[in-house]
Amino acid sequence: MDMIIRPRRLRTDERIRSMVRETRVSADGLIYPMFIMDGENAVEEIDAMPGQNRYTVDRMDEELERLLDAGVKNVMLFGIPDEKDECGSQAYAENGIVQRGLRRAKERFPELYLITDVCMCEYTSHGHCGVLDGHYVDNDKTLDLLAKTALSHVEAGADMVAPSDMMDGRVAAIRELLDENGHVTTPIMSYAVKYASGFYGPFREAAGSAPAFGDRKSYQMDVHNRREGLKEAMLDVEEGADIIMVKPAMSFLDIVREVKDATDLPVAAYSVSGEYAMVKAAAEKGWIDEEKIMCEMAVSAFRAGVDIYLTYYAKELARCIKEGKIG
Numbered sequence: 001m002d003m004i005i006r007p008r009r010l011r012t013d014e015r016i017r018s019m020v021r022e023t024r025v026s027a028d029g030l031i032y033p034m035f036i037m038d039g040e041n042a043v044e045e046i047d048a049m050p051g052q053n054r055y056t057v058d059r060m061d062e063e064l065e066r067l068l069d070a071g072v073k074n075v076m077l078f079g080i081p082d083e084k085d086e087c088g089s090q091a092y093a094e095n096g097i098v099q100r101g102l103r104r105a106k107e108r109f110p111e112l113y114l115i116t117d118v119c120m121c122e123y124t125s126h127g128h129c130g131v132l133d134g135h136y137v138d139n140d141k142t143l144d145l146l147a148k149t150a151l152s153h154v155e156a157g158a159d160m161v162a163p164s165d166m167m168d169g170r171v172a173a174i175r176e177l178l179d180e181n182g183h184v185t186t187p188i189m190s191y192a193v194k195y196a197s198g199f200y201g202p203f204r205e206a207a208g209s210a211p212a213f214g215d216r217k218s219y220q221m222d223v224h225n226r227r228e229g230l231k232e233a234m235l236d237v238e239e240g241a242d243i244i245m246v247k248p249a250m251s252f253l254d255i256v257r258e259v260k261d262a263t264d265l266p267v268a269a270y271s272v273s274g275e276y277a278m279v280k281a282a283a284e285k286g287w288i289d290e291e292k293i294m295c296e297m298a299v300s301a302f303r304a305g306v307d308i309y310l311t312y313y314a315k316e317l318a319r320c321i322k323e324g325k326i327g
């Protein structure tokens with residue numbers, strides 16, 4: 001037989017496979033999303049996300065310690081306030097939930113890199129990501145509040161802010177206010193390409209942020225659109241974003257690759273609550289191998305081009321990386 005090219009030669013055993021591996025995953029690129037809530041001395045399990053909890057600020061430390069032990073140093077905070085109103089005023093309150101969490105984490109865990117989700121939906125009584133004009137989310141009025149929220153996070157200790165609202169022009173508005181206040185070195189990770197996805201279902205239960213009426217399709221993107229994703233990414237590059245995020249991850253890896261090719265910024269992808277919940281549910285039934293699936297999903301995102309991967313599995317992934325189960 002005259003067969004010169006035999007791809008299997010490079011798959012003979014783990015020594016050669018690891019030598020020629022094209023994608024290397026590092027815990028440095030993992031971000032763990034964490035929920036903090038008003039109240040005292042409480043940790044609540046999130047039903048639709050087994051293994052994930054909401055913590056009051058005085059109970060954050062236990063989770064932050066577990067993260068550092070696992071080798072994860074990047075955390076993204078989401079706040080769940082007791083009080084909500086029309087204009088989400090707890091989002092930018094000096095003593096809001098995220099602001100208090102930041103002060104505590106900064107003081108006790110200076111080695112952590114603290115990122116905050118900047119959005120209104122957990123703070124508004126109607127659950128939309130901005131202020132309303134009738135039933136329509138008013139873009140330009142919302143920009144001021146988002147910028148104020150981002151500034152208050154940075155002043156409370158955030159190392160980076162991540163707007164997730166999908167209002168037009170919010171990266172520029174946040175950049176301008178941060179710079180005016182001397183925070184020129186604080187990066188913005190923009191949820192630039194965020195689709196109106198069914199995969200956010202469990203998060204909305206976790207954060208109590210489901211919209212009271214309608215949906216988010218007048219600001220989040222139509223899942224059918226690819227070129228519009230590039231348009232959103234490039235607009236945020238022009239407005240001064242430092243990192244571009246695509247969300248969700250698994251069903252949008254084609255978009256990750258395109259954004260990666262089109263920009264020279266680091267690219268992030270967020271493996272969202274529904275992705276996590278699906279894996280957990282199938283694993284609980286014994287239908288899939290949770291660890292294998294979790295690793296494969298992460299590797300696929302890195303292979304598609306992400307530099308940064310946000311996942312509720314950050315601790316478990318970091319362990320798999322350490323143990324050499326993932327490249």
Ligand code: PBG
Pocket residue numbers: 117119121129164165199200201202203204271272273274
């Ligand atoms: C806030 C926000 C959401 C998520 C991240 N930031 C919810 C939404 O847009 O409805 C979803 C994260 C997840 O599902 O894990 N706007």
